[in-house]
Amino acid sequence: xxxxxxxxxxxxxxxxxxxxxxxxxxxxxxxxxxxxxxxxxxxxxxxxxxxxxxxxxxxxxxxxxxxxxxxxxxxxxxxxxxxxxxxxxxxxxxxxxxxxxxxxxxxxxxxxxxxxxxxxxxxxxxxxxxxxxxxxxxxxxxxxxxxxxxxxxxxxxxxxxxxxxxxxxxxxxxxxxxxxxxxxxxxxxxxxxxxxxxxxxxxxxxxxxxxxxxxxxxxxxxxxxxxxxxxxxxxxxxxxxxxxxxxxxxxxxxxxxxxxxxxxxxxxxxxxxxxxxxxxxxxxxxxxxxxxxxxxxxxxxxxxxxxxxxxxxxxxxxxxxxxxxxxxxxxxxxxxxxxxxxxxxxxxxxxxxxxxxxxxxxxxxxxxxxxxxxxxxxxxxxxxxxxxxxxxxxxxxxxxxxxxxxxxxxxxxxxxxxxxxxxxxxxxxxxxxxxxxxxxxxxxxxxxxxxxxxxxxxxxxxxxxxxxxxxxxxxxxxxxxxxxxxxxxxxxxxxxxxxxxx
Amino acid sequence: xxxxxxxxxxxxxxxxxxxxxxxxxxxxxxxxxxxxxxxxxxxxxxxxxxxxxxxxxxxxxxxxxxxxxxxxxxxxxxxxxxxxxxxxxxxxxxxxxxxxxxxxxxxxxxxxxxxxxxxxxxxxxxxxxxxxxxxxxxxxxxxxxxxxxxxxxxxxxxxxxxx
Numbered sequence: 133x134x135x136x137x138x139x140x141x142x143x144x145x146x147x148x149x150x151x152x153x154x155x156x157x158x159x160x161x162x163x164x165x166x167x168x169x170x171x172x173x174x175x176x177x178x179x180x181x182x183x184x185x186x187x188x189x190x191x192x193x194x195x196x197x198x199x200x201x202x203x204x205x206x207x208x209x210x211x212x213x214x215x216x217x218x219x220x221x222x223x224x225x226x227x228x229x230x231x232x233x234x235x236x237x238x239x240x241x242x243x244x245x246x247x248x249x250x251x252x253x254x255x256x257x258x259x260x261x262x263x264x265x266x267x268x269x270x271x272x273x274x275x276x277x278x279x280x281x282x283x284x285x286x287x288x289x290x291x292x293x294x295x296x297x298x299x300x301x302x303x304x305x306x307x308x309x310x311x312x313x314x315x316x317x318x319x320x321x322x323x324x325x326x327x328x329x330x331x332x333x334x335x336x337x338x339x340x341x342x343x344x345x346x347x348x349x350x351x352x353x354x355x356x357x358x359x360x361x362x363x364x365x366x367x368x369x370x371x372x373x374x375x376x377x378x379x380x381x382x383x384x385x386x387x388x389x390x391x392x393x394x395x396x397x398x399x400x401x402x403x404x405x406x407x408x409x410x411x412x413x414x415x416x417x418x419x420x421x422x423x424x425x426x427x428x429x430x431x432x433x434x435x436x437x438x439x440x441x442x443x444x445x446x447x448x449x450x451x452x453x454x455x456x457x458x459x460x461x462x463x464x465x466x467x468x469x470x471x472x473x474x475x476x477x478x479x480x481x482x483x484x485x486x487x488x489x490x491x492x493x494x495x496x497x498x499x500x501x502x503x504x505x506x507x508x509x510x511x512x513x514x515x516x517x518x519x520x521x522x523x524x525x526x527x528x529x530x531x532x533x534x535x536x537x538x539x540x541x542x543x544x545x546x547x548x549x550x551x552x553x554x555x556x557x558x559x560x561x562x563x564x565x566x567x568x569x570x571x572x573x574x575x576x577x578x579x580x581x582x583x584x585x586x587x588x589x590x591x592x593x594x595x596x597x598x599x600x601x602x603x604x605x606x607x608x609x610x611x612x613x614x615x616x617x618x619x620x621x622x623x624x625x626x627x628x629x630x631x632x633x634x
Numbered sequence: 635x636x637x638x639x640x641x642x643x644x645x646x647x648x649x650x651x652x653x654x655x656x657x658x659x660x661x662x663x664x665x666x667x668x669x670x671x672x673x674x675x676x677x678x679x680x681x682x683x684x685x686x687x688x689x690x691x692x693x694x695x696x697x698x699x700x701x702x703x704x705x706x707x708x709x710x711x712x713x714x715x716x717x718x719x720x721x722x723x724x725x726x727x728x729x730x731x732x733x734x735x736x737x738x739x740x741x742x743x744x745x746x747x748x749x750x751x752x753x754x755x756x757x758x759x760x761x762x763x764x765x766x767x768x769x770x771x772x773x774x775x776x777x778x779x780x781x782x783x784x785x786x787x788x789x790x791x792x793x794x795x796x797x
Contacts, residue, residue: 297698352721352722519756523756531774531778534787535784555650
């Protein structure tokens with residue numbers, strides 16, 4: 133644990149602090165805008181982080197993650213449109229509260245609960261990650277293979293849409309990870325003689341295409357480019373700091389629920405926000421009417437979805453298994469910066485892990501101040517017409533993707549995956565499993581082949597070792613769950629054959 | 635036929651995904667075979683793991699095609715035009731043109747034109763669209779060229795403003 137303190141000098145320098153502060157502002161602004169969100173923010177700023185020192189770069193990306201997770205509450209409160217899916221539960225009470233003339237308090241409470249929830253998630257992260265990483269030091273290739281498979285399966289099973297589509301999307305990610313030079317034989321795989329593919333398609337080009345470009349296409353399709361919604365004016369107010377004290381039990385409970393669900397790969401902030409909202413409703417005091425502007429509803433939802441950020445980083449950092457789409461891209465960022473998450477990172481680079489922990493905690497504290505001070509800005513951001521945003525996001529995507537390798541080819545990759553992402557979204561396929569499959573693909577293959585090498589090509593190695601056998605058993609259970617849930621969904625569709633558009 | 639129309643995007647993506655295992659099996663049997671990396675144990679067989687993934691994907695795709703054919707998918711995905719579908723296709727076409735021109739025209743020539751045109755087709759008046767295009771493209775170029783030391787495409791005119 134004390135080794136992690138080596139990260140203090142790496143973080144407390146002007147560049148890392150400025151990058152983290154900038155990340156919080158960018159995250160809040162991106163989170164506020166409906167349709168964007170923390171994942172989009174991380175995707176767009178990933179190439180910028182690539183040009184910074186590791187802790188400054190990761191500090192900025194983590195700050196966007198936590199800022200974006202909190203920012204989504206603002207449009208939920210002011211417009212009844214959650215800026216991000218994880219803020220969906222916030223609108224139940226946030227919007228009615230704003231309608232009663234308390235928008236200021238609602239936004240203040242959302243920001244304060246997000247910060248404190250994030251900090252509680254951070255404390256859990258700080259204690260559990262090193263323990264989990266220490267345990268994972270016993271892992272050998274069979275266990276890593278089982279864990280990577282678990283990551284792909286869990287993301288597939290809990291992603292939006294059907295589990296079957298999630299698995300297919302994960303399969304596409306695994307296939308993309310195979311492109312390039314084979315590490316063991318140096319053979320060129322699926323490159324079609326194109327030198328640009330000798331290292332495979334760049335993960336950032338694929339991510340930007342899938343998420344940012346496809347979203348731009350959707351935004352253009354939906355029209356309303358010059359619309360400016362009517363938004364209540366917000367002032368700077370610190371009253372929420374006093375209000376939150378009345379909800380301390382709810383806050384801690386919700387943050388812990390969020391952290392717990394965040395740590396389960398694939399579960400995500402939206403699930404935890406709804407569960408903690410339901411828990412808060414069940415345990416509400418007399419007189420608290422949920423759905424009509426109850427402060428406790430906002431606190432529960434926001435503390436959970438930001439607590440989830442800390443939770444999602446636990447398996448990401450200690451095992452190299454991302455908790456959700458955003459942490460998958462964060463993990464990709466860390467790999468780009470030259471560090472592979474997992475137990476080895478804790479052993480060989482404790483200063484990097486320490487720096488990341490500090491960046492996460494300090495980022496949350498910065499957010500507490502900026503979330504309140506910048507409140508008047510949020511209303512103005514919501515009034516920015518799409519006609520301004522679409523070209524800006526497109527150019528940022530172009531420059532960021534090009535800057536990685538100074539390659540126009542990467543821009544073509546981005547465009548192709550923009551089209552793929554659009555088609556997949558239209559067909560109700562989840563996108564996150566593609567990225568997770570792509571990031572975990574190499575881990576999965578390398579450890580699969582290494583394990584077989586150790587056992588002289590005998591598959592029994594995966595079940596002879598107790599930890600590996602346990603992980604493989606969980607993998608099989610998940611597969612059975614996928615089969616059962618898909619068959620049930622088919623039967624439901626058979627009973628109700630009319631296709632619905634929801 | 636109606637079933638196909640209702641699930642048009644689903645069928646399209648199914649075909650796209652079906653190409654993945656097909657390419658894996660084809661390349662394993664041709665390119666990897668020629669390189670001598672498509673047989674043997676786990677160490678020397680670069681096609682071993684891809685073939686497993688391709689086989690699993692084939693099984694999943696077969697399952698999915700049965701679901702699609704029997705209309706067991708609850709969500710419809712028809713080729714429906716939105717209010718801005720035509721505009722989105724125009725913007726996509728402009729972006730393809732931009733990517734084709736970028737290596738020759740360079741960033742500082744191609745990008746202001748692309749962004750000004752985008753602003754314009756999204757409903758801004760001509761003057762603000764041109765001003766917006768210039769400010770946005772040169773502002774971002776300043777950040778990337780000056781602060782992040784990225785060399786943007788210079789094109790045949792060797793145009794570089796901030797590096």
